[in-house]
Amino acid sequence: MLGICGLLLAGTSRAADDSQTATTSPAVLPQKPAWLTDLSLGIKESYEVNVFELGVAPSGPVATPSPGSVAALKNVDSFVTTVSPKVGVNFAPLLGDQKVLQALTLAYAPDFVTYNNASSENYDAHRLAAVIKGQMGDWSFNLNEGFNDIEGNKYGPTYQNDLLSAFATAADRERREQFQERGTATIQYDQEKWFVRPTATLLDYNLKTAQYFYPGYQNYVNRYDVNGGADFGYKIQPQSALTLGFRYGHQYQAEYSFGPTYAAAIPVAAAHSPNDYERVLVGYEGKPWNWLAASLQIGPDFRSFGPYAPLDDKNKVTYYGEAALTATFSTKDTLAFKYKQWEWVSSTGLVPYFDSAFDLSYVRKVTDSFSLSLGAKALGADYNPNNVASQTTGLGGYGLGERAQRDDWQYTASLGLQYAFNANFSANLAYSYDLGVNEQSGLTEPGGNAYLPRSFNHELISLGVTFKY
DSSP, X not given: OHHHHHHHHHHHHHHHHOHHHHHHOOOSSOOOOTTEEEEEEEEEEEEEESTTOOSSOOSSOOOOOSTTOOEEOTTOOEEEEEEEEEEEEEOGGGGOSOSSEXXXXXXXXXXXXXXXXXXXXXXXXXXXXXEEEEEETTEEEEEEEEEEEEEOBSBOOEEGGGOOOTTTTHHHHHTBSEEEEEEEEEEEEEOSSEEEEEEEEEXXXXXXXXXXXXXXXXXXXXXXXXXXXXXXXXXXXXXXXXEEEEEEEEEEEOOOSSOSOSOSSSOTTTOOOOEEEEEEEEEEEEEEETTEEEEEEEEEEEEEEOTTSSOSOSSOEEEEEEEEEEEEOSSSEEEEEEEEEEEEOOSSSSOOEEEEEEEEXXXXXXXXXXXXXEEEEEEEEEOXXXXXXXXXXXXXXXXXXXXXXXXEEEEEEEEEEEEEEEXXXXXXXXXXXXXEEEOOOXXXXXXGOOOOOOOEEEEEEEEEEEEEO
16 A cells, blocks of 8 residues: 555656646546446545544453353554445436436445454445436336345454443444345326326345343344335425425334343333334425525424334334435535434344434536545434333343433534546545534433443544546
C-alpha cells in the first residue's frame, strides 16, 4: 500500500504541474460496450479507532468470553484493508430495437475486508443488485432488488461486565455471518392529471450467528418487514403531485434459541415482537423548481403486536415518515438530504424501538478533476415511546418488570476528497468521526448501582484508489 501511496503522491505532484493535460487526456482504455455499465477495482487502506465502538474500558481483568466469541474492548485500533471489485451489465441493449425495457441490469460489487489488528472482524460481503425498469403506453414498472451475503464471524462479540455500546452494537452486527435482502416493486398507471401506483417492499435480515445465554454476549435474531399497498397521485404541476397512500404490512422478530430456562413471567424464548400494521400516508413528489427534486410521505402507523410482545400497549399508533431532497444549485454544487423514522423490531433484544435516520451530504466539484464532499448524519434508536416493561432477566441488563431505558444516538461528521487523474484512475481521501451517546437521563444500572455511560468515540480515516474501465 505504501508503494501505491508513493505513486499517488507523485501523480498528484505531476497533475499540479500539468493539470490541463490531466483533465483533457483521452481515456487510457478503449470505449466500453453499451451493455457493460461497470467494471472497476477499488483498493482502500483505512485506520479505524475504537473498532468495537465501546465507551468504557473494563476496570478489572477481562473475563473469558463465551465459546467462540471475542472480547469487545475499548481502544482496539486497527489498519483495515478493503478490496472492492465491481462488474455491472445492462441486458436491455442486447435485446435489439425494443421500446419497453429501459433497464435490465445486474451488478456484483463485493468487499473483501481484512482487519490487521482485529481478525475476528474480517468479513467478505458479496453484494448483488438487479434493476428492471420499463414502460408500455400509460403503464410503467420498476423492480429494485438487493441481496447481500456477508461471510464473517459466526459468533457475536462479548462485551465484558455489561459495558455496551450506545448504539446497540450495530457496527459489530453488520460484520457477522448473515444474509440481507432489500426489494421494491412498483407498477404505475398514468393519466394527464392523476396516477395510481401499486407497490410492495421487503427488508429482511437473516442473522446466522450462534446464540448463547452468556453475560455480555451479543445475540442477534432474524427480523424482516414486508408490506404492500398503493399510492394515488394528483398532479398539481406537470412535474409535481400530491399523493395519498395505504400500506398493509407485517414485521417479524425471531425467538431466541436457548429456550424457556428462566423463572420469569414470560420465558426468554417466547418474548418477541412480531406485529401487523396498517399505514396511511400523505405526501408530495416531483420537482417544484428545476433545481430541486423532492419526495415526502408521512402518516400514522396502526400497530397490532402479538401476545408475547413485552409492551404495555399491544395495539398502539406510531408515526411513519420518509423524505428525500436533492438540490442542484449549479453544475458544481449538489446538496442532498434523506430522512426516515419508523417503528422497527430489535436485532439484539426483545423490545421494538423507534428508528430514526437523518442524512445530509454536500458535494462541490472544484474542478473537472477534483471534488469535495461533506456529510452529517444522525441515527437514533429510542426504546422509550413503547412504554415497555422488560419481562425477562439477563437480556439487555434489565431485571423483571424494569423499564427499557434506552435512547441511543450516533452522530457522524465526514469529509471526503476525490481526484480523478483521468477517466480510468481516481483517488479518494476520507475521514469520519462518530459520537455515540445515550440521551436518556437519570439512568441507573439494575440493583441501583452507578450507571456506566454507553457513550463512545469512533474515527475512520482512509486512502483509496479506483481503477475503472
